[in-house]
Amino acid sequence: MTAIARPVAVPELTIEPGARSVASGVRACAVAMSDAGDVMRHQAAPAGFEGDPAEIARHAMTSTADDVQAAVAALQVGVAALDAFCDETEQIRSDRIDLATRHGHLVAAADDLERRQSAAEPAAGLDSEIGRHNGQVDTFATDVAAWEQRITRAEDRLVSALRSADSTAEADRLATSAPDVPGLTDELDRVKNDPAAIYTWWKGLSRAEREALKIARPELIGNTDGIPIADRDEANRAQLSALHNTLEQREADDELTDADRDLKDKIAAIHQGLDKAADQFDENGDPLPTYLMVFDPDAANGDGHAAIAFGNPETADHVSVNVPGLDSTMDTFDGVSGDAAAVREAASRNGNGSVASIAWLGYDAPDFDASVDGIRDGLGVAGEGKAAAGAKNLSDFVDGLKATRQGDGPAHYTAIGHSYGSVTVGTAAGGGMRVDDVVLVGSPGAGGKNPHASDLHGNVFVGSSDEDFVTHLGGDDRRLLGADPAHDDFGGTRFKVEPQGEFSLDGDGLKAGIENHTSYFDDADQMEREHRGERDSDSLVNIGKVVSGRGDSVDEVSPRTESNDAWWLKQAGQSWLDRHTSHRGG
Amino acid sequence: MSAPFLLTYATLARAAAIWDDQAEVLRGGHKRLTDARSATGALGDRVAPVAERYLDTWLAQATTLAEAAQGRSVGLTSFMRSAAYFDASAAADIRAMLPWSERDLSGPMGPPRLVVPSPSPGPSPSPTPGPQP
Numbered sequence: 261m262t263a264i265a266r267p268v269a270v271p272e273l274t275i276e277p278g279a280r281s282v283a284s285g286v287r288a289c290a291v292a293m294s295d296a297g298d299v300m301r302h303q304a305a306p307a308g309f310e311g312d313p314a315e316i317a318r319h320a321m322t323s324t325a326d327d328v329q330a331a332v333a334a335l336q337v338g339v340a341a342l343d344a345f346c347d348e349t350e351q352i353r354s355d356r357i358d359l360a361t362r363h364g365h366l367v368a369a370a371d372d373l374e375r376r377q378s379a380a381e382p383a384a385g386l387d388s389e390i391g392r393h394n395g396q397v398d399t400f401a402t403d404v405a406a407w408e409q410r411i412t413r414a415e416d417r418l419v420s421a422l423r424s425a426d427s428t429a430e431a432d433r434l435a436t437s438a439p440d441v442p443g444l445t446d447e448l449d450r451v452k453n454d455p456a457a458i459y460t461w462w463k464g465l466s467r468a469e470r471e472a473l474k475i476a477r478p479e480l481i482g483n484t485d486g487i488p489i490a491d492r493d494e495a496n497r498a499q500l501s502a503l504h505n506t507l508e509q510r511e512a513d514d515e516l517t518d519a520d521r522d523l524k525d526k527i528a529a530i531h532q533g534l535d536k537a538a539d540q541f542d543e544n545g546d547p548l549p550t551y552l553m554v555f556d557p558d559a560a561n562g563d564g565h566a567a568i569a570f571g572n573p574e575t576a577d578h579v580s581v582n583v584p585g586l587d588s589t590m591d592t593f594d595g596v597s598g599d600a601a602a603v604r605e606a607a608s609r610n611g612n613g614s615v616a617s618i619a620w621l622g623y624d625a626p627d628f629d630a631s632v633d634g635i636r637d638g639l640g641v642a643g644e645g646k647a648a649a650g651a652k653n654l655s656d657f658v659d660g661l662k663a664t665r666q667g668d669g670p671a672h673y674t675a676i677g678h679s680y681g682s683v684t685v686g687t688a689a690g691g692g693m694r695v696d697d698v699v700l701v702g703s704p705g706a707g708g709k710n711p712h713a714s715d716l717h718g719n720v721f722v723g724s725s726d727e728d729f730v731t732h733l734g735g736d737d738r739r740l741l742g743a744d745p746a747h748d749d750f751g752g753t754r755f756k757v758e759p760q761g762e763f764s765l766d767g768d769g770l771k772a773g774i775e776n777h778t779s780y781f782d783d784a785d786q787m788e789r790e791h792r793g794e795r796d797s798d799s800l801v802n803i804g805k806v807v808s809g810r811g812d813s814v815d816e817v818s819p820r821t822e823s824n825d826a827w828w829l830k831q832a833g834q835s836w837l838d839r840h841t842s843h844r845g846g
Numbered sequence: 847m848s849a850p851f852l853l854t855y856a857t858l859a860r861a862a863a864i865w866d867d868q869a870e871v872l873r874g875g876h877k878r879l880t881d882a883r884s885a886t887g888a889l890g891d892r893v894a895p896v897a898e899r900y901l902d903t904w905l906a907q908a909t910t911l912a913e914a915a916q917g918r919s920v921g922l923t924s925f926m927r928s929a930a931y932f933d934a935s936a937a938a939d940i941r942a943m944l945p946w947s948e949r950d951l952s953g954p955m956g957p958p959r960l961v962v963p964s965p966s967p968g969p970s971p972s973p974t975p976g977p978q979p
Contacts (some may be wrong), residue, residue: 285882
């Protein structure tokens, strides 16, 4: 009787996914130390200074700069090795799942063969079947052994790297051979504004060079279009973490300045934004990944630039970019992030492929009083200048997404502009930005150079509540911010939105107007809070359809035919009538 | 003996602030490294002890650098509140803690002004330079 072989067990993997948090912590520390080192170097004896060596040696800022630089070099070695280890073990973990599956099949096959072998009259040819099975078991044992060796080799490489950098003497040596960050920065400068060239350049760097840049220049690497999203995220999170911890130290010392408090608010909003999709899962049922794609708290005259991706835009089938409007600053970015997360979830429900949705504040949005006069007058003063500058940034950002694309074929891209953000999106889509679909909601105009939807690249969808006064600011004569995209003459596809209340120039009607302007992304949770049932707003459902590539199924409504001048006259007349009636009545 | 040099309170205050800020930044970095140290178990049985030794080295160095920076800030701040006269040795200590470009101030300066070496006998308190790295 031929013996039936049993497969070897697949060993447990003792390396856990949390290993990456070790790399993140070391990177954040390295960023902080690098920052301190830069300040010290700026105050140190100049390079090449020919003076009294004893005086230089005694100069504390010079010696501190050297000590910090050495520590950073050692930390860079550690981060690069830890990161490589995590990448390798991710693949090893995935391969273990395959091995475990094969193990299960081989055990089942062995059970079956044993049962058949123990039958009163075993079938002819069973021995040769057992022979094939035993061969598969041998191959399996070889593959398990190779898998274990990969773990050992990965561990050996990490151990070797960490041991090479675990003393100050070794750090001094490493500092002399650390990557040339200024030289690499110059190289990046030569290809700036060309995301495709930047991506090619980045992929040509060694892991050590990439880590050195992320540590020494996180604000540059984290915010450069064309750098892969995972690297941008690591650089920005390290910068965020380093700043956050420094502020905590300052707060503990009771030394927070007003500027520190502003920065603290911004960082809190980013943290809240990153948590907005904490309860969402990707198409494989894994927790949804989020990426901090832009983090520049000093940009836009201190209002800040930020972007968070919910889902991976490098691999998703559908990618949307949410561009917010009036009063958008980094310290309110959690709200913008919530809108983008809601869009992703609404689009995912259509089951038409994976979706990544990005909240993007990469421009200086105008800031006005939340009143009819405040917004109308403010928009008149702001004009299209900020939208034009934002459109350039948005186009570059979308180009960066395309340059780092990893998925099968190009993604389906949608740009969504809300309020003044719709002017930015309209201006970008009327210029160099190439997206498949454009969604303009709560729009005061599509940009002065775009009198018709055909002037924009991509199919144009419009969500405009008749009770949202901002959407009545667009005019046929292109004054203010261009044509009203909800008007019949513009030629876009207008979809249904759900008004929250009737607008009027006075009292509660004004409040309703503001609510109508800010409710285009209301999701089921928000609707539930408003006691309107557990369903997304009509607006969000329709936006989700467009983002998921099903724009042809939006709930379409008739475009406007009346001029907005007539609408405002009607509002003014009604207001006068209300006041007059009230006066007479009183 | 070092050449005489003129020193303003503004220079001292700026240097103290630089050291204080960097101490905070370094302590912030130390905090993140501490977080990383607490997660080394995820690296597996073979790597974790090596990673801990590596991190312990840089935690200690971050502590040393942060304490030295804080000590220098405190030393300079204390000095500003203490003597009007100090000796050549103390002057050298002070010079060593200032930004390189501000060790030899000689331009127009507001009062009070400190001049070394000390022109007359009297108390010459040495500033506390803080622990050296």
